[in-house]
Amino acid sequence: MARQASGGRSFLSLLCGLLAVVLLPVALVGFWASVLLTRTDVFVQELQPVVAKPQVQQALADGVVNGVLSAVQLQPAIEKALEVPLRTEATQLVASPQVATAWTSALRAVHTQFIAVMQGRGSTELDDQGRVAMRVAIPIPALTSTLEQAGVPNAAAIAPVVTIPLVKASDLQTAQRAYRVADAWGPWAPVVVAVLALLSIALARRWRTATTLVALGWIAASAALALVVMVAREPLMRRVGQQVARTVADAAYGLAARNLYYEIAIAVGVAVVMLVVSAVSLAFGRRQR
Known part of the structure; x- marks a missing residue:
């Protein structure tokens, strides 16, 4: 025994x-x-520094330029000539405190929405390809004068939104299961x-x-x-x-x-x-x- x-x-x-x-x-x-x-506060705190990385700022600058050019109605030759000064100013713009604030607000909004969806308390907005996306609305006061000189009407009203897809809608159920397990255990x-x-x-x-x-x-x-x-x-x-x-x-x-x-x-x-x-x-x- x-x-x-x-x-x-x-x-x-x-x-x-x-x-x-x-x-x-x-x-x-x-x-x-x-x-x-x-935890939204931890998520925002951890991902806030991402916007300061050079490669991220370059990607946001590309998004600003593309968003501005798609919002204006100009001749192709004018748009091509306008792209270089726009990109130069957009590169400086995305390193500004205003964009950092917009980035933080977008992070908080998308994570709050993410928590609601994962807990089954809300629905989420999808982009045109059926993906859950983060939208960063970037103010462009520094670009207004450049656009006005190019003859763009209502340049001050243009506010490009950089869309960052996060997850496909078809993967939400898998994400919900993983979230419940992580939250509980x-x-x-x-x-x-x-x-x-x-x-x-x-x-x-x-x-x-x-x-x-x-x-x-x-x-x-x-x-x-x-x-x-x-x-x-x-x-x-x-x-x-x-x-x-x-x-x-x-x-x-x-x-x-x-x-x-x-x-x-x-x-x-x-x-x-x-x-x-x-x-x-x-x-x-x-x-x-």
Whole structure:
């Protein structure tokens, strides 16, 4: 009976340790998603710096120029001559505080709408291709004089809107399921993993061995997650169709990856502490004997 009980405890220890290692990447991603995707203030705070990136500003400048030229009725030769000064001024415009404010307002609006849709409390607006899109209305007072000189009537009333598609409407159901899981279990996922690791150590006949194995498993799982985050960037960006959306998505992915790397670093740090505790305990025990 004692051997059966000991064998049962060893099996449970092994099972808990294996689950603690396998579920660690899932817990890190779930916790990140629960913080970034379900809290508007955090979402806005994290994506505010994206508008300051040069590639994003260039994409927004392209959107401003295209939006202005599509809103005016000019001869092709005049539009072509007007494009160069417009692009020069638009490049300066998108780096202004006014555009940063418009970007922040658009982020807050789209995330508030996203939360309502994910929770089934509202409907979302779609673009002409059936995609959920973020719309950034950019004020262009600096371009008014240039447009007036080109003979554009009511130049002051022109306000180009840069549209950034986020997700296809057909993918909303999948996004809703992922949102519910992240919202319900994301904050608790690291706690579950920690409890499994403690159970594995507590049930093991040799707690130092169990601690070492769990710690090494966490380091390996963290390294694998970091590798996936790095490798997945290019394939995911290729799936984003529009250039402006791809540029913004790439910058946003970089910020999201940075936060995941922070979580990975914390997990590795905890694993290193576990290894140190196990090694020090072993050395102290040998000295006592």
